Every structure is written in structure tokens, then in C-alpha cells.
Amino acid sequence: MEIAELKPALESHLTGIWKSPVQIQDIVHLSGGACQDNFAIRLSVDSSPGNTEKNIVLRTDKGGSLLSSLSKKDEYKVAGLAYAAGVKTPEPIYLEENANIIGAPFFLMEKISGKATGRYIIKDAELNEYRKTRMVTDLSENLARLHSVILESVKDAELKQKLKVTTRETYVQTSIDDLRKSLDELPESHPAIEISLNWLDKNKPDVDAIVLVHGDYRTGNFMITKEGLQGILDYEFAHWGDRHEDVAWLCMRDWRFGKLNKEVGGFGDRADFYNAYSDYNKIPILATKVRYWEIMGNLRWAIGSAQQAERHLSGKDKGIELAAIGRRTAEMEWEAMRLIEEAENAV
Known part of the structure; x- marks a missing residue:
């Protein structure tokens, strides 16, 4: 899905999930290698008592799996195990298993700073x-x-x-x-x-x-x-x-x-x-x-x-x-x- 289509699809879906209006200010396509797609997203959630800004990353598949790669559901759960064990890792935020939202299952996690190259x-x-x-x-x-x-x-x-x-x-x-x-x-x-x-x-x-x-x-x-x-x-x-x-x-x-x-x-x-x-x-x-x-x-x-x-x-x-x-x-x-x-x- 192109970024122009991704923005309204996510805004509508997350508004329903979080029960508060979601507005996406920015989406940037990040490097994800041959098998993954990652997007950095800056959004706000309009909820009482005021707007909450979030910087998150959306992670999804873009091609066939390699060897024994996990589904997004299982990868999300493993990230949760690591986070609970005290590993310094982005906090998992939300899992979506329905492929119809953006064309493939995805999950959201905390956006962290730094470079990995x-x-x-x-x-x-x-x-x-x-x-x-x-x-x-x-x-x-x-x-x-x-x-x-x-x-x-x-x-x-x-x-x-x-x-x-x-x-x-x-x-x-x-x-x-x-x-x-x-x-x-x-x-x-x-x-x-x-x-x-x-x-x-x-x-x-x-x-x-x-x-x-x-x-x-x-x-x-x-x-x-x-x-x-x-x-x-x-x-x-x-x-x-x-x-x-x-x-x-x-x-x-x-x-x-x-x-x-x-x-x-x-x-x-x-x-x-x-x-x-x-x-x-x-x-x-x-x-x-x-x-x-x-x-x-x-x-x-x-x-x-x-x-x-x-x-x-x-x-x-x-x-x-x-x-x-x-x-x-x-x-x-x-x-x-x-x-x-x-x-x-x-x-």
C-alpha cells in the first residue's frame, strides 16, 4: 500500500481501536530489508484531557518469508517477552492480524532514536x-x-x-x-x-x-x-x-x-x-x-x-x-x- 493510501486507512482504523480521533501528521518509509516494510509514523490522539502525541513504527511484511520467519502476530509476542525480560527494546503497542486494513498484518511499536547501519x-x-x-x-x-x-x-x-x-x-x-x-x-x-x-x-x-x-x-x-x-x-x-x-x-x-x-x-x-x-x-x-x-x-x-x-x-x-x-x-x-x-x- 502506498503512503497516500496508508494514512487514511490507519487513521480510520486506529480511531476505531483507540476510541478517540487519530490524526497522522507524518509517515516516512524506513529501510526494512528484503522481507520487511517499516514506517515511522507521527500522530496525535485527541482524547480527554487533551491531545497525546505518539511517535511509533509500523512493521509489516513486503514479500515471501525467509527460512522460518515468524508471523507478525508471533513476532509481536516475542518482542513482548523480550521487553518484559528487561531487554532494551521498543515497547510493543498494538497488533493487527486483519490483512485487509493495509494489505497485510502489522504491528505498532515504540519509535526509538539511533541508527542501525x-x-x-x-x-x-x-x-x-x-x-x-x-x-x-x-x-x-x-x-x-x-x-x-x-x-x-x-x-x-x-x-x-x-x-x-x-x-x-x-x-x-x-x-x-x-x-x-x-x-x-x-x-x-x-x-x-x-x-x-x-x-x-x-x-x-x-x-x-x-x-x-x-x-x-x-x-x-x-x-x-x-x-x-x-x-x-x-x-x-x-x-x-x-x-x-x-x-x-x-x-x-x-x-x-x-x-x-x-x-x-x-x-x-x-x-x-x-x-x-x-x-x-x-x-x-x-x-x-x-x-x-x-x-x-x-x-x-x-x-x-x-x-x-x-x-x-x-x-x-x-x-x-x-x-x-x-x-x-x-x-x-x-x-x-x-x-x-x-x-x-x-x-
């Missing part, structure tokens, strides 16, 4: 002091807070199932099996991924606990200003899993944006992040497990980028961004095999 977070001079002092600690502590959400603490039975209930004993094998299934669905073969999956199958680590995993915890999915972390974003790939998954995903080479010597997101060092996480929740992060899940993460992203290219090539969702992302598949294949070689040489 890789160039800003790892290179901008105004963040130099924050990068040196608190960035690693803030991000590790907030990840630990998210990981404090466990199966037993969630009362919503439907959501628990949508996040794929699993066990410590079966989780790693299930993750490998899911990747094999996704790989088999691609129209072309990927021998490097097959070889790497075989290695993962033979070297499975144990899982210390099943926790709520963000699933896409990386540079680009948290908002930062020179004052510090403003909020963690994008829970569309959240699921039950191993805490080392999120740490490994943040450390992947693809999310360092060229700053390869800073292995944590392009801004930090592994030991500092591991130690800050462990200092906060008294649970150690094991480097060997991080490397295992980093290999898994590279395969997941390699398959995901191939899936996005296929959306373009099949004609389902034509777009230069989707086509360009597909080019990255070989990079992740190479990185996964490099990490396997590193693991073998360490034995």
Missing part, C-alpha cells in the same frame, strides 16, 4: 568512546537478558509451539535436519554445504540449556546513538535454541562490514564479549561451541541467500536486492569450510 556502528567517529567503553558490555548483557526467557517461563502455549519446542538432546540434530531439508528444496546443488553439514553431523556439541534465541542478533539489528544502545530490533527469526547460536551469529564474518579484526560485529573482541556475558549471568560461553554454531550460521545464511535469489529468479518477487543477496552464497560456503579447517587444526 553497519557503517555507522563500526566506523563513525561519534561512537569511538562508546565502542571503547560500553558497546560490547551493553550488547552482551541485553543478550543475556533475552536468554533468561526459557520454555518453562512462557505461559502462551501457542507461542511456545510456534517457537519450535525442542529439547537439549535433540536440538542440534533437528537444526542440521532443517538445513538439509531447506538445501534439498533449492533447484541447484551446493556440494560445499553438503560437506559442511556432514562435518556438523559428526561433531555435534551438547546444549547446556534451551533458551529464547533472537535468531538474527547482529550489527544492523540494534539501534545506537553516541549516548549508547537504544534498543534491540527484529525478532522475526526467534526460536528456542542454544545460547551460543546468538553469540556465533553476531561474530560471523559477514556482519563485520569489513572490520574483520573486530570479530564481534565489527566493533568488539570475542574474549571481551564472552566474559561480559558470563559476568552478567554467571554462565560461561565456550569458544568451541561458538565456532560450531558459527559454521552452522554460515550454512544457514548461505541457504537463506540462495533462497532469496530464487525468489527473484522464479519471478515470485523480482528485485535487484534479492538477486544481489544470492551472490553472497559462495562467500558463506567458503567461510564455513575455513572454520571447519580451523576446528580440525585445533584438535
Whole structure:
């Protein structure tokens, strides 16, 4: 839906929901990647004793889902779990499941300040002091807070199932099996991924606990200003899993944006992040497990980028961004095999 159509549709709908006249002053289309659409909205609600101004973000889908992305309903609920657990994240405000309002389900959340772009977070001079002092600690502590959400603490039975209930004993094998299934669905073969999956199958680590995993915890999915972390974003790939998954995903080479010597997101060092996480929740992060899940993460992203290219090539969702992302598949294949070689040489 175009912004010119979005404004009256939202004004009418929210007026009915909030039982007070809603007037939208401004709507700005924000970057949302290949799968999402985000809009910054400034509005006022005319209610007694006076007008209340709100700055919010509307989040919705714009194309087919990638891998196991959550519905807007479930993503909204996960954001609520994170917010309740003390994670610094935008407050969820309203969920709309009816696709007829704007053409797709959507939810509203608090608008926060800051930037999420890789160039800003790892290179901008105004963040130099924050990068040196608190960035690693803030991000590790907030990840630990998210990981404090466990199966037993969630009362919503439907959501628990949508996040794929699993066990410590079966989780790693299930993750490998899911990747094999996704790989088999691609129209072309990927021998490097097959070889790497075989290695993962033979070297499975144990899982210390099943926790709520963000699933896409990386540079680009948290908002930062020179004052510090403003909020963690994008829970569309959240699921039950191993805490080392999120740490490994943040450390992947693809999310360092060229700053390869800073292995944590392009801004930090592994030991500092591991130690800050462990200092906060008294649970150690094991480097060997991080490397295992980093290999898994590279395969997941390699398959995901191939899936996005296929959306373009099949004609389902034509777009230069989707086509360009597909080019990255070989990079992740190479990185996964490099990490396997590193693991073998360490034995």
C-alpha cells in the first residue's frame, strides 16, 4: 500500500481501536530489508484531557518469508517477552492480524532514536568512546537478558509451539535436519554445504540449556546513538535454541562490514564479549561451541541467500536486492569450510 493510501486507512482504523480521533501528521518509509516494510509514523490522539502525541513504527511484511520467519502476530509476542525480560527494546503497542486494513498484518511499536547501519556502528567517529567503553558490555548483557526467557517461563502455549519446542538432546540434530531439508528444496546443488553439514553431523556439541534465541542478533539489528544502545530490533527469526547460536551469529564474518579484526560485529573482541556475558549471568560461553554454531550460521545464511535469489529468479518477487543477496552464497560456503579447517587444526 502506498503512503497516500496508508494514512487514511490507519487513521480510520486506529480511531476505531483507540476510541478517540487519530490524526497522522507524518509517515516516512524506513529501510526494512528484503522481507520487511517499516514506517515511522507521527500522530496525535485527541482524547480527554487533551491531545497525546505518539511517535511509533509500523512493521509489516513486503514479500515471501525467509527460512522460518515468524508471523507478525508471533513476532509481536516475542518482542513482548523480550521487553518484559528487561531487554532494551521498543515497547510493543498494538497488533493487527486483519490483512485487509493495509494489505497485510502489522504491528505498532515504540519509535526509538539511533541508527542501525553497519557503517555507522563500526566506523563513525561519534561512537569511538562508546565502542571503547560500553558497546560490547551493553550488547552482551541485553543478550543475556533475552536468554533468561526459557520454555518453562512462557505461559502462551501457542507461542511456545510456534517457537519450535525442542529439547537439549535433540536440538542440534533437528537444526542440521532443517538445513538439509531447506538445501534439498533449492533447484541447484551446493556440494560445499553438503560437506559442511556432514562435518556438523559428526561433531555435534551438547546444549547446556534451551533458551529464547533472537535468531538474527547482529550489527544492523540494534539501534545506537553516541549516548549508547537504544534498543534491540527484529525478532522475526526467534526460536528456542542454544545460547551460543546468538553469540556465533553476531561474530560471523559477514556482519563485520569489513572490520574483520573486530570479530564481534565489527566493533568488539570475542574474549571481551564472552566474559561480559558470563559476568552478567554467571554462565560461561565456550569458544568451541561458538565456532560450531558459527559454521552452522554460515550454512544457514548461505541457504537463506540462495533462497532469496530464487525468489527473484522464479519471478515470485523480482528485485535487484534479492538477486544481489544470492551472490553472497559462495562467500558463506567458503567461510564455513575455513572454520571447519580451523576446528580440525585445533584438535
